Amino acid sequence: MASLIRSQLRLALLVIAVLGVVVAALPALFTLVPGVREAAIGGVPLPWIVLGFLVYPLLLGLGWFYVRQAERTEHDFSDLVERD
Amino acid sequence: MNPGVGWAAIATVSVATAAIGAFGLRISRTTSDFYVASRSVGPKLNASAIGGEYLSAASFLGIAGLILTYGADMLWYPVGWTAGYLVLLVLVAAPLRRSGAYTLPDFAQARLESIAVRRMSSLLVCLIGWLYLMPQFQGAGITVQTVTGAPRWLGGVVVAVVVLFNAVAGGMRSITFVQAFQYWLKLTAITLPLIFLLMVWHGDGSPSLAATAQPVAADRGPALYSTYSLILATFLGTMGLPHVLVRFYTNPDGRQARRTTLAVLALLGLFYVMPAIYGALGRLYTPDLAGRDTVVLELPGRMIGGVGGDALGALVAAGAFAAFLSTCSGLTVSVAGVLSQDLVSRSRLGVLRGVTAFRLGAVAAVLVPLGLALAGADVPVANAVGLAFAVAASTFCPLLVLGIWWRGLTAAGALAGLAVGGTLSGFAVVVTIVADLDSGWLDTLLAQPAAWSVPAAFVTMVCVSVYGRGRVPAGVARLMVRLHTPEHLDVDRGPEAAAHHR
Numbered sequence: 001m002a003s004l005i006r007s008q009l010r011l012a013l014l015v016i017a018v019l020g021v022v023v024a025a026l027p028a029l030f031t032l033v034p035g036v037r038e039a040a041i042g043g044v045p046l047p048w049i050v051l052g053f054l055v056y057p058l059l060l061g062l063g064w065f066y067v068r069q070a071e072r073t074e075h076d077f078s079d080l081v082e083r084d
Numbered sequence: 085m086n087p088g089v090g091w092a093a094i095a096t097v098s099v100a101t102a103a104i105g106a107f108g109l110r111i112s113r114t115t116s117d118f119y120v121a122s123r124s125v126g127p128k129l130n131a132s133a134i135g136g137e138y139l140s141a142a143s144f145l146g147i148a149g150l151i152l153t154y155g156a157d158m159l160w161y162p163v164g165w166t167a168g169y170l171v172l173l174v175l176v177a178a179p180l181r182r183s184g185a186y187t188l189p190d191f192a193q194a195r196l197e198s199i200a201v202r203r204m205s206s207l208l209v210c211l212i213g214w215l216y217l218m219p220q221f222q223g224a225g226i227t228v229q230t231v232t233g234a235p236r237w238l239g240g241v242v243v244a245v246v247v248l249f250n251a252v253a254g255g256m257r258s259i260t261f262v263q264a265f266q267y268w269l270k271l272t273a274i275t276l277p278l279i280f281l282l283m284v285w286h287g288d289g290s291p292s293l294a295a296t297a298q299p300v301a302a303d304r305g306p307a308l309y310s311t312y313s314l315i316l317a318t319f320l321g322t323m324g325l326p327h328v329l330v331r332f333y334t335n336p337d338g339r340q341a342r343r344t345t346l347a348v349l350a351l352l353g354l355f356y357v358m359p360a361i362y363g364a365l366g367r368l369y370t371p372d373l374a375g376r377d378t379v380v381l382e383l384p385g386r387m388i389g390g391v392g393g394d395a396l397g398a399l400v401a402a403g404a405f406a407a408f409l410s411t412c413s414g415l416t417v418s419v420a421g422v423l424s425q426d427l428v429s430r431s432r433l434g435v436l437r438g439v440t441a442f443r444l445g446a447v448a449a450v451l452v453p454l455g456l457a458l459a460g461a462d463v464p465v466a467n468a469v470g471l472a473f474a475v476a477a478s479t480f481c482p483l484l485v486l487g488i489w490w491r492g493l494t495a496a497g498a499l500a501g502l503a504v505g506g507t508l509s510g511f512a513v514v515v516t517i518v519a520d521l522d523s524g525w526l527d528t529l530l531a532q533p534a535a536w537s538v539p540a541a542f543v544t545m546v547c548v549s550v551y552g553r554g555r556v557p558a559g560v561a562r563l564m565v566r567l568h569t570p571e572h573l574d575v576d577r578g579p580e581a582a583a584h585h586r
Contacts, residue, residue, distance in 0.1 A: 001564075001565060001568075001569070004568055004569070005489070005564065005568050008568065009489055011174070012174040012175055015170070015174045016171065016174060016175075019167065019170060019171070019319075023163075023167065023315065024312075024315070027157075027160075027308060027311040027312060027315070028308070030156075031307075031308050040292075043290070043292040045156070047159070048156055048159070048360070048364065051156060051159035051160065051163055051360075052159055052357060052360040052361070052364075053357055053360075055163050055166075055167075056166060056352075056353030056354075056356065057353070059166055059167055059169075059170050059349055059353060060346075060349050060350055060353055062170055063169075063170050063173055063345070063346045064346060066170075066173060066174050066342075067173070067342050067343065067346050070178070070342060071339065071342075074339075074569075074570045077569070077570070078570055078572070081573055081575070082573070
């Protein structure tokens with residue numbers, strides 16, 4: 001039981017760490033490196049592309065990864081309990 | 085815009101909402117139906133309903149207005165409001181559903197076995213709910229004024245009446261259908277006009293958006309602090325919003341709760357691409373609307389004009405109205421649930437049957453914030469909603485996260501943490517709303533309190549739990565089993581503790 005909670009917590013913290021590192025870097029990056037802020041693709045500045053669009057598939061991907069892993073952990077745990 | 089077209093749009097949405105609500109009434113029979121739709125809502129319907137409930141005036145009007153005024157930095161609002169669901173998914177979705185509790189106070193009581201923590205949670209639910217409802221009524225006033233020229237107070241009153249009718253008539257069951265319908269209405273209402281607006285933009289030779297992209301904020305120091313504080317408030321605050329949590333109890337089990345949340349992430353990401361484009365086009369075509377919340381409503385008329393512009397403007401107005409109705413409905417039901425359960429039923433009105441108490445609660449839930457909005461509180465809609473997130477992040481986030489993942493949390497610790505987080509963030513909110521804040525450091529700290537109030541709440545909860553005299557609740561081991569094991573396993577979960585069957 002304790003191991004189930006531990007592994008689910010580890011997984012949750014992993015996802016939050018990835019989210020934190022990727023997202024937490026962005027405001028500092030845009031502020032401290034003017035080149036990144038002013039870069040543009042097809043006339044649209046980079047911060048708009050990243051924050052207005054690209055970040056959403058990333059969030060969805062992280063969520064999908066989490067759901068898959070969490071269900072797998074629960075499945076393994078169920079197998080273990082039901083074998084006893 | 086032609087006022088007749090504007091009225092037609094608003095009337096259509098209101099009548100459709102009431103009609104779907106009445107349809108729900110026929111199948112809403114028991115108290116449990118009233119509160120949580122008897123927990124029989126599948127992930128797709130539920131995800132649409134959560135999306136419909138969540139996309140408020142702030143999402144529909146506020147974001148585009150802020151982006152027009154302040155530029156790309158404001159894109160963090162929609163990003164945060166979506167990422168909040170990812171944090172909710174990984175930290176609380178499944179365990180919260182498995183706790184079997186109906187409301188936040190139910191969860192608090194089940195986990196900490198303390199009536200005092202329950203009472204404090206109920207108080208905070210009302211506070212956050214009212215804080216979140218107030219800007220919805222403001223937004224409704226702005227919309228009605230913009231599309232029909234009627235006085236501002238009228239919009240808030242119309243929304244209040246429709247929401248009360250729905251909540252009183254059908255409770256949560258009807259609201260699930262209403263909310264799901266309104267997500268798709270909102271998505272259509274914001275996307276379809278945008279396609280035409282982008283065609284006009286293209287026809288103008290696709291003028292570059294780059295020149296307009298610079299944030300207007302002058303002082304980079306506080307701006308960076310504001311951004312990080314906003315990120316903290318929105319990422320952590322979503323899980324503590326009462327109308328969001330109450331939806332999770334309608335999932336059949338923990339696994340479905342996770343899948344619902346994942347679908348919500350997809351629906352929100354899809355929607356939030358749109359207001360950003362409105363904001364960007366607004367910077368180009370209607371820079372005079374800076375500092376107001378009306379850019380989404382006015383852009384079709386300004387860029388297209390004529391009958392086409394009127395029709396598209398009416399569609400946007402309908403979507404905006406759907407946003408007020410759905411968010412207000414959800415918040416009203418959750419605040420009413422808590423009010424009726426903890427305040428009305430326990431007072432001398434305790435003889436009232438469950439449903440009657442709920443109806444009384446709904447009236448109180450709507451009238452207080454409507455009064456505040458009419459009394460003239462004037463904060464940009466998205467900012468006001470941001471403050472509600474800051475309070476939620478400073479109170480319920482630590483309670484949920486520590487309560488679910490850490491056995492050591494005691495009732496005394498939870499109580500102290502809720503008090504510290506609630507007082508600090510609440511103080512900042514009151515100052516922000518009442519005083520006219522500047523862009524200095526102190527003012528910025530108060531306008532975006534999450535960066536200091538959230539850590540303070542966490543530290544207080546942990547320290548008082550570890551060093552205080554309180555003891556870990558006796559049933560915590562069993563409750564942890566209940567929170568974290570899949571429902572189909574036959575394990576000792578303790579008595580059906582959390583749910584107070586009414």
